Amino acid sequence: MKRSSFVLAAALVALAAVAAAVPQAPKPAAAPLSIRYEELTSPDFARAVAQSGGTCIVPLGILEKHGPHLPLGTDLIDCREISQRAAAAEYTIVFPPYFVGQIFEARHQPGTIAYGSRMMLDVLQQTCDELARNGIKKIILVNGHGGNDPFLHFFCQAQLETRRDYVVYLFEPAYDEATEARLDKMRKTTVDGHAGEEETSVMLAHHPELVRLDRARDESGEDQKRQAGLKNAYTGIWWYAGQPNHYRGEGSAGNAEFGKALLEAETGALVEMIRSVKKDTVTAELQKRFFEDAAKPLETRPFVRK
Ligand SMILES: [Zn+2]
16 A cells, blocks of 8 residues: 555545544424425425315415405405415415306406316316326315306216225315304494405405505496396396406405405315315225225115114
């Protein structure tokens, strides 16, 4: 061994000894995972799926007029806010704002994007299929748009059409008497439903710069009752008959304090739902059994009285 090599070897041995003696600084903890799907890297997405227990929220809104004073994306913006607040409290992934839904009734108003009915079913189903292919077996639909309600109930029913290895859960807060009584005390108007006191208040609570409160009385949000003569019947034009301005209620009554209370109530209910969805094994099991029975209905055994 040449002297220089010997010195080098000795130095390396000494260094190794020092390295062994000095306690290694703990590795910095991995940065917390974003709750927003689009912000995750691909490797972090895999961690997020594990951390969320294979759950993901799809926040559904729409692009439609919200009276003369609220933004077109009000439902998207509010629904995303509630979803993100809940996900921050109980980790889950929040899908990007989703705006393919049912909004034919506002096609006469500027800014409405109304996709076809088959398309909206297909896009939502394929979104769920793709999430499930990526390990998300519990999909939570959080809807911010009233016009989507029948569509989303039908969508949930249609999950029984063919066998699936995932479950779709629709967020539906149960009626809570104490919460409703507290909110009712804060409420100033009796007619509401679209861009009225509630929605205006919620937007004032988290994005006041998007509210043009001074324009809230530019149009009427009163029910025009143009189908009042029709009894015991439902038609698709019912909303337009009553609310041709695509506005129901009195937006000028909105206030941030009421909005804050509404946001907190919704968020609390969603946190509770996410926790119960994570624990839920019954629904997937029932779904599996149902599809097995549905494949051979003649072999389905009846439940007998105990
Ligand atoms: Zn809305």
